[in-house]
Amino acid sequence: MSVTASGVPWRSTIRWCLEPGRARSTGEGPTWSPLGKRAWRESGLGAPTDIHALQERITQLEQHNADLTAELSEREEDLVAARAANRQLMATLNARS
Secondary structure, three states: OOEOOOOOEHHHHHHHHOOOOOOOEOOOOEOOOHHHHHHHHHHOOOOOOOHHHHHHHHHHHHHHHHHHHHHHHHHHHHHHHHHHHHHHHHHHHHHHO
16 A cells, blocks of 8 residues: 555545645636646546446447357357267267278
8 A cells, every 4th residue: 555655545645635625716616736637537536537438338348248148159059069960970980880
């Protein structure tokens, strides 16, 4: 765990520093410096900046997963059929011997 020079975990320090009541207000909310925005984003304490894009990505990945599952099922069926054909062929060849 990373800590500050005072021994306090850095996430706690960032959270404390970035609390809305501690930041200077311009009437529209806290003033965020570029460093503060970056620290907040990288700390994982705030919500993701683009939830809609993440939800779309989740939907895409779920669809891709469903497609791969269907493809795997088809391949398993083909494998079962190939094994059955192989057993039949081997039985026919053994019967001739």
